[in-house]
Amino acid sequence: MAMLHIVNKSPFERVAFKSCLDHALAGDSILMIEDAAVGATDGTIFSEELKAAMADKSVYVLGGDLAARGVSEDRMIDGIKVVDYAGFVNLTVENDTTQSWV
Amino acid sequence: MAMLHIVNKSPFERVAFKSCLDHALAGDSILMIEDAAVGATDGTIFSEELKAAMADKSVYVLGGDLAARGVSEDRMIDGIKVVDYAGFVNLTVENDTTQSWV
Amino acid sequence: MATKKFMYVNRKAPYGTVYALEALEVVLIAAAFEQDISLAFIDDGVYQITKEQSTDGIGMKNFSATYKALGDYDINKIYVEKESLDDRGLTADDLMPLVWEDEDDDWAEKPSIKIVSREEMAAVLAAQDVHYSF
Amino acid sequence: MATKKFMYVNRKAPYGTVYALEALEVVLIAAAFEQDISLAFIDDGVYQITKEQSTDGIGMKNFSATYKALGDYDINKIYVEKESLDDRGLTADDLMPLVWEDEDDDWAEKPSIKIVSREEMAAVLAAQDVHYSF
Amino acid sequence: MKFTVMINEGPYQHQSSDSALQFCRAVLAEGHDIFRVFFYNDGVNNGTRLSVPPKDDRQLQKEWSQLAKDHSLDMVICIAAAQRRGLMDASEAERQGLDANNIIDGFHISGLGQLIEGSIQSDRTVIFGD
Amino acid sequence: MKFTVMINEGPYQHQSSDSALQFCRAVLAEGHDIFRVFFYNDGVNNGTRLSVPPKDDRQLQKEWSQLAKDHSLDMVICIAAAQRRGLMDASEAERQGLDANNIIDGFHISGLGQLIEGSIQSDRTVIFGD
Numbered sequence: 001m002a003m004l005h006i007v008n009k010s011p012f013e014r015v016a017f018k019s020c021l022d023h024a025l026a027g028d029s030i031l032m033i034e035d036a037a038v039g040a041t042d043g044t045i046f047s048e049e050l051k052a053a054m055a056d057k058s059v060y061v062l063g064g065d066l067a068a069r070g071v072s073e074d075r076m077i078d079g080i081k082v083v084d085y086a087g088f089v090n091l092t093v094e095n096d097t098t099q100s101w102v
Numbered sequence: 103m104a105m106l107h108i109v110n111k112s113p114f115e116r117v118a119f120k121s122c123l124d125h126a127l128a129g130d131s132i133l134m135i136e137d138a139a140v141g142a143t144d145g146t147i148f149s150e151e152l153k154a155a156m157a158d159k160s161v162y163v164l165g166g167d168l169a170a171r172g173v174s175e176d177r178m179i180d181g182i183k184v185v186d187y188a189g190f191v192n193l194t195v196e197n198d199t200t201q202s203w204v
Numbered sequence: 205m206a207t208k209k210f211m212y213v214n215r216k217a218p219y220g221t222v223y224a225l226e227a228l229e230v231v232l233i234a235a236a237f238e239q240d241i242s243l244a245f246i247d248d249g250v251y252q253i254t255k256e257q258s259t260d261g262i263g264m265k266n267f268s269a270t271y272k273a274l275g276d277y278d279i280n281k282i283y284v285e286k287e288s289l290d291d292r293g294l295t296a297d298d299l300m301p302l303v304w305e306d307e308d309d310d311w312a313e314k315p316s317i318k319i320v321s322r323e324e325m326a327a328v329l330a331a332q333d334v335h336y337s338f
Numbered sequence: 339m340a341t342k343k344f345m346y347v348n349r350k351a352p353y354g355t356v357y358a359l360e361a362l363e364v365v366l367i368a369a370a371f372e373q374d375i376s377l378a379f380i381d382d383g384v385y386q387i388t389k390e391q392s393t394d395g396i397g398m399k400n401f402s403a404t405y406k407a408l409g410d411y412d413i414n415k416i417y418v419e420k421e422s423l424d425d426r427g428l429t430a431d432d433l434m435p436l437v438w439e440d441e442d443d444d445w446a447e448k449p450s451i452k453i454v455s456r457e458e459m460a461a462v463l464a465a466q467d468v469h470y471s472f
Numbered sequence: 473m474k475f476t477v478m479i480n481e482g483p484y485q486h487q488s489s490d491s492a493l494q495f496c497r498a499v500l501a502e503g504h505d506i507f508r509v510f511f512y513n514d515g516v517n518n519g520t521r522l523s524v525p526p527k528d529d530r531q532l533q534k535e536w537s538q539l540a541k542d543h544s545l546d547m548v549i550c551i552a553a554a555q556r557r558g559l560m561d562a563s564e565a566e567r568q569g570l571d572a573n574n575i576i577d578g579f580h581i582s583g584l585g586q587l588i589e590g591s592i593q594s595d596r597t598v599i600f601g602d
Numbered sequence: 603m604k605f606t607v608m609i610n611e612g613p614y615q616h617q618s619s620d621s622a623l624q625f626c627r628a629v630l631a632e633g634h635d636i637f638r639v640f641f642y643n644d645g646v647n648n649g650t651r652l653s654v655p656p657k658d659d660r661q662l663q664k665e666w667s668q669l670a671k672d673h674s675l676d677m678v679i680c681i682a683a684a685q686r687r688g689l690m691d692a693s694e695a696e697r698q699g700l701d702a703n704n705i706i707d708g709f710h711i712s713g714l715g716q717l718i719e720g721s722i723q724s725d726r727t728v729i730f731g732d
Contacts, residue, residue, distance in 0.1 A: 340722060342722055344721070357610075357643070360643050360682075360683065363714060364642075364717065367715055367718060368714075368718050370715070371715070371718045371719070371722065373722065468721045469727075469729075470608075470727075471729055471731065472642075472643065
């Protein structure tokens with residue numbers, strides 16, 4: 001049963017994102033929305049932790065939320081996929097369950 | 103100009119408490135209210151950092167908030183002072199300014 | 205109606221925000237729907253079930269006793285993450301003794317709380333159909 | 339009325355919550371009161387003044403241009419914490435170039451942003467009379 | 473697929489309401505069904521008709537109301553959460569002896585059972601909160 | 603001493619309203635003055651009269667209202683924040699062409715300048731938020 005983990009909190013501000021990574025299993029997907037989008041940036045105090053998770057999990061970011069916070073896509077960690085809301089919906093369909101790390 | 107720093111966020115949940123400690127100066131006071139009260143507990147992943155700050159700052163906790171979260175006073179870090187709302191008011195009076203680390 | 209596995213993920217301290225209380229209100233209603241209900245206490249959520257909570261000083265209602273009633277509604281799968289306790293200097297002894305009576309075992313009183321590792325918690329979460337988080 | 343030193347402490351990312359926008363609305367009103375105004379951007383607050391914010395994808399108004407207008411109101415003490423930028427992989431080049439025109443220097447355009455260390459930021463905060471945080 | 477969506481924060485203060493609104497629109501655009509939208513906690517504040525945001529800002533409460541009308545959505549405000557926060561429809565206001573009500577068209581007030589039933593009947597439950 | 607207190611969160615969802623209420627009571631009990639209480643952001647939601655919390659819960663909006671009456675406090679709801687969130691007094695509702703209002707006695711609606719002026723006039727400004 002693959003799970004979509006939806007995280008909406010900045011990894012620099014709250015423990016929710018870290019907690020999400022600590023509980024996601026291989027094969028799961030993680031979608032960053034709202035303030036969590038800043039977590040897609042490479043070269044941060046959080047980026048190595050997210051890269052490690054990407055070894056066996058897929059990571060997505062909602063493009064609109066990334067752009068709103070002034071982070072251009074060329075600053076992202078390689079391998080993170082940018083989705084729009086249609087892509088968000090598809091992720092909830094493709095995975096068996098969703099969990100929001102609010 | 104001594105400052106009262108009011109922090110209301112759990113140190114295990116958000117960066118606000120750490121940020122408060124990083125910006126408080128010697129002689130300042132720090133008051134834990136609401137969810138921040140759990141930060142008064144000794145033997146946590148946060149307690150050594152708070153103890154270090156106590157070398158040159160005074161640390162207080164609102165007793166009602168501590169009790170509400172099931173932390174008894176004998177579990178607290180030595181030297182933290184328990185205050186009630188009257189004590190909270192007095193701290194705002196005794197310090198020249200207050201800053202809330204919301 | 206179909207039976208699904210419902211997981212209530214509790215990650216926030218009580219009283220500072222309403223989430224713990226309003227999550228509990230959902231759990232109590234859910235009991236009437238005869239679904240498979242589990243509760244997880246992770247991160248600051250472990251403070252929701254500490255014993256000896258007293259709200260006299262903050263003017264709010266102490267709702268912690270309600271967790272003790274969950275066993276009466278056959279809600280007895282309560283998972284608490286050991287790493288979350290450890291980080292906060294807490295142990296199982298700091299938690300309320302939540303129990304249920306096993307009808308199939310001459311109504312023997314049994315503990316509802318299972319202390320699990322983070323790895324076990326991840327597996328428990330993965331086995332659910334619906335994840336409520338507040 | 340007396341003149342006080344007002345410090346606006348901005349620690350949250352824009353758009354995810356309303357705090358950045360509603361803090362900015364206070365700053366704009368405050369300009370009319372002829373007080374000594376400073377802004378601090380600490381922690382995720384630094385995202386409030388990143389350049390090239392685009393809100394087309396989220397249906398919200400892009401209010402970042404308003405920060406550029408602060409100079410016109412003689413609000414030109416804008417402190418940004420270097421450690422907060424570093425932790426997020428950002429540099430001064432990622433921020434909007436906020437400027438003001440110095441009446442006493444033939445209206446020369448001067449930068450409003452001062453990148454300061456955490457230690458310097460602590461000293462700046464300590465020198466204020468009123469701290470607004472949202 | 474059938475979706476139930478829960479929103480736990482009010483409009484403007486958190487992005488949850490915006491995100492959920494865009495998500496619901498995308499669910500419908502992708503050809504899926506929304507079984508129910510459930511507003512809980514401060515989420516109930518999305519259901520007021522007394523909001524008048526600045527002209528150049530989005531009109532969240534009205535946009536939710538319009539979405540409900542356009543797609544005949546079942547949008548439920550939790551009664552217990554609404555009572556704490558002062559969201560009232562005409563009949564509930566009368567029952568409580570209040571002199572006014574403030575709910576906007578498209579929302580209706582009901583119990584928490586509607587959330588559970590929504591998750592049972594739906595293929596996916598997606599939660600937006602703080 | 604003179605205090606101005608700002609509250610940035612609504613009732614129930616966050617403890618801010620509870621904490622601020624207890625703080626204000628203590629300020630008065632200690633013999634100090636409250637120059638102004640300013641409700642901003644979701645804090646404006648403390649000013650509704652349509653709330654009917656469970657009987658065994660605290661009645662935050664009514665307790666604020668009572669405190670204002672008992673001590674003749676100046677309790678201001680920010681107009682811009684109130685318009686976004688649907689807090690209206692009779693005259694503002696009429697001006698906006700709305701059919702109802704929901705503000706409780708003891709609060710009044712005014713501009714952000716009241717906050718700045720409060721901080722200028724007061725010896726201490728204390729902020730309660732999320």
